Amino acid sequence: MSRNLRTALIFGGFISLIGAAFYPIYFRPLMQLEEYKKEQAINRAGIVQEDVQPPGLKVWSDPFGQK
Template sequence: MTKKDVDLLLSISTNMKFIVTQGREPNTWLRRLGVPSSFVAMVGAAFYPIYFRPLLLPEEYKNEQSINRAGIVQEDIQPAGLKVWSDPFGRK
């Protein structure tokens, strides 16, 4: 590695440090991450039962949906003139 390569790497690393910290001390920047990271954790916890639970437990979700949809005839609730949706891959 030549001196020119080393100087380029040092320049890039210094510039990246400045961009990440925006000229402040890294500790100040890291302290401010507490609020956004806790907000992200709360949003993730709120969406877990909505999005990830059915993906992780598909059989339980299918049973729950069949109980919720018992007694509903899809043809009765489908708007007039619209074909009732069917799975093109034949999954049940």
């Protein structure tokens, strides 16, 4: 195996690994907004934002809402 091919395979494997790690973290919630919003509603149930948020910082907002 040539040195260039081996380097390309290692680099390509690394990029693939990064892509596989980012898919469930970033891309999946963007593609399935309704499911993500339902999960967040369940996760944040019973949390009072003002009690958790440090003073002087902006209160949480919907990251997918209109700006």
